Amino acid sequence: MIEADWIWGLIGGLLIGCGGAVYLLGNGRIMGASGIVGGLVDGSGRSTWVERISFLAALILIPAAIAALAPTPATTHLTENLWLVGVAGLLVGLGTRIGNGCTSGHGVCGISRLSPRGIVATLVYIAAGALMVVVLRSFVGGI
């Protein structure tokens, strides 16, 4: 970790939390990325689709604009193995909708209200993620 990384992490985290607070206090809803997208995909959020699209449009376009204006090009360092990417995407989509939440919903919004489900889910997905990284390191030879 570069020294300034944790400061940017904290600043970014505060902004993420402020986004969640705005969504909760303004619209009375939990800001969970997988829930907002998932409701559009499976039709369960049809009655609130405009609000969901508004959220997603800003979530996609604002970082794209910042990246375009930034002096250093943004990179995601995503693996070039597109099969791995596809499998991971499928697991993330399936898992977040079966378990009803992801890092933002269970993690940020759940832990902050001391929700037992949010706390347990977060511990489980971090453990599963850590295990996967160990597997990648041991058998595939690097992440």
Next chain:
Amino acid sequence: MRNMIAALAGALFGTGLYLSGMTDTQKVQGFLDFFGSWDPTLAFVMGGAILPMAVAWAMTRTRRPVTGGDFPARPDARLDRKLIIGAVLFGAGWGLVGLCPGPALASLGFGGLGGIIFLIAMLAGMMIAPKARRILDTPRTAG
């Protein structure tokens, strides 16, 4: 009004994800790499995000959402099979390439082909999730 609030929340969320470095899969996998060169940045992001959210949850006790309606019901304390299985699948996908739904959307503008493939696979996973939930809901017979 609800759509404006949703867009503001999405903008704050996206900016926070970008600034914190969470759109960089190396930093996310670095956090999950507890037995390697551990990168604690994600913990700072989580901590920073939980602070304003905890304040927001405290505020929900004495007021109503700005746009009317009610706040989410008290968290359900019951843990079920779907929560755990979902979190395991999500965590596995998350560890595999270092993307979860929020950052996958926030990095779409600069994530290249891999980012698009991840998103399409994630949407496909979300589409089949209701079927998987129904299967998990059916009580298993002994033997």
